[in-house]
Amino acid sequence: MPRVHILPAETDLLADPDENLLKLLRRHQVPIRYSCKSGECGSCKCVLESGQVKLKKYDPKALPDAQRDSGIILACRAILSEDITIRLTDSDDLIAHPERKLLCRVVALEPLTQDIFALRLHIEFADMEGIPFTFSAGQYAQIVVEVDGQEIARDFSMASTPVDAEYDDLLEFHIRRTPTGALSSLLGSVIRPGAQLLVRGPMGTSYFRPRHQGPLYAVGGGTGLAPMLSVAQTALDNGKLEPVVLFAGFRNQADVYGLEQMEQMRRSYRNFSYHLALDEAQPGDPPQAVHRPLAAHLLEQVAEFAGSKVYLAGPPGMVEAISASLLERGLPENDLHADAFYPPVTAELAPAA
Ligand code: FES
Incomplete structure (x- = not known):
């Protein structure tokens, strides 16, 4: 029977042959974050410190190759066939939010100064149905509009909080309008209340680390x-x-x-x-x-x-x-x-x- 050694708790679990790692952890009430259980959301990431697992098919957005190469696996896709050591990381530095595609409607475009606008969006439809859109404060997303068949995409940071998105489906961005800005110059014309646009994200690693204690x-x-x-x-x-x-x-x-x-x-x-x-x-x-x-x-x-x-x-x-x-x-x-x-x-x- 494969043995799973868990860090940092230093505990051992015995798995059935070909058992799913997430199933084993849940069976023994080991605290681990998870959501979709199908390799799409990335929330069940953990670090494989030693040994090998077979990873079933997953969405690369949930586990980019660079993360997989550094030893991160998705517990919900991992099949156990030999002894392994894993580290359950609730690390502040591990991004758990997969990149999503959101269809949004502009609910408000409010001038904050003579050329900076608050663009407020309501998420009308998100891929990965049933999984709320999540991000970490400090991350950004790409706003995409189509003009004359041409896609215009620009990155902007979320000014709203993750709670606004997760519970109220709301996103807010602060955008400076410049006459030559490919996307910002469309504020008030193409991008106006009622208009639909696409948002891709979240992205970026300069996000809030909630476990840090200190100023x-x-x-x-x-x-x-x-x-x-x-x-x-x-x-x-x-x-x-x-x-x-x-x-x-x-x-x-x-x-x-x-x-x-x-x-x-x-x-x-x-x-x-x-x-x-x-x-x-x-x-x-x-x-x-x-x-x-x-x-x-x-x-x-x-x-x-x-x-x-x-x-x-x-x-x-x-x-x-x-x-x-x-x-x-x-x-x-x-x-x-x-x-x-x-x-x-x-x-x-x-x-x-
Ligand atoms: S629970 Fe969503 S990827 Fe594993």
């Missing part, structure tokens, strides 16, 4: 505030007790948004605070604004980053500069989760096929 700093420049609002709100909703501090940076007062939400969070949670940094000073700036670059303000305000996690999103220059400064100040690389909003590669820049 959380969420740093967003421009529309990089969107995923940081999601990260901070999710951390607070999860009952995080350590300080959650949001640093929002903008060029000037015309770009500022999200103040009301941050104020609301400050009133609701004692451990939440926020900073507003503006590059340019102008008459009528919000009274809480400081006038210096976001990076300088962050480094001045936080004397010690040891034991913290920093989440960072925004323009590449800002993200790269702040990342370098934080690493120089001794923040371990795996406590820095940065997402730079690189512009899409244009046809002229793309390498020749």
Whole structure:
């Protein structure tokens, strides 16, 4: 009979020949996350430390080749024929959300500034029927529209929380409209309330790690505030007790948004605070604004980053500069989760096929 050694619990289970690993674990009430039981959702991932299993057919989106090559298996697809050792990982660093295709309807397009809009979508139909769409705060998705038979796809981070998606089928994105933006220039015309569009995702690894204990700093420049609002709100909703501090940076007062939400969070949670940094000073700036670059303000305000996690999103220059400064100040690389909003590669820049 195959023996399954389970880490980190250091327990052993005896399986029937050709028994399914998930079935064995459930039979012995071993706590493991699972959902579809058919290799589609990826929630039953665990690490095969030694031995071999036969993996039945699964959706590669649930277990990309790179993860499989690194030893991750899907318990629901694993057939046992020899002794193995597995590690049940509830690791914060293992992405459990498969990439999905969602058909969404625009329910609102609300201007947040003169050129930044909140795009709110209702998920009308999702692949993997019956399995709710899930993501981790801080992740992004691709919004896809079709114009004259041409597909236009761009990545945007979710500003809403995973709970909004899972329970209310709602997604919110913050998008800066630019006259030359292939997708953003369609805001208000093709992308208007009532319109249908496709969303693919979630993607990205700069997502909230719920098991971390210690201060959380969420740093967003421009529309990089969107995923940081999601990260901070999710951390607070999860009952995080350590300080959650949001640093929002903008060029000037015309770009500022999200103040009301941050104020609301400050009133609701004692451990939440926020900073507003503006590059340019102008008459009528919000009274809480400081006038210096976001990076300088962050480094001045936080004397010690040891034991913290920093989440960072925004323009590449800002993200790269702040990342370098934080690493120089001794923040371990795996406590820095940065997402730079690189512009899409244009046809002229793309390498020749
Ligand atoms: S439970 Fe969904 S992939 Fe295993």
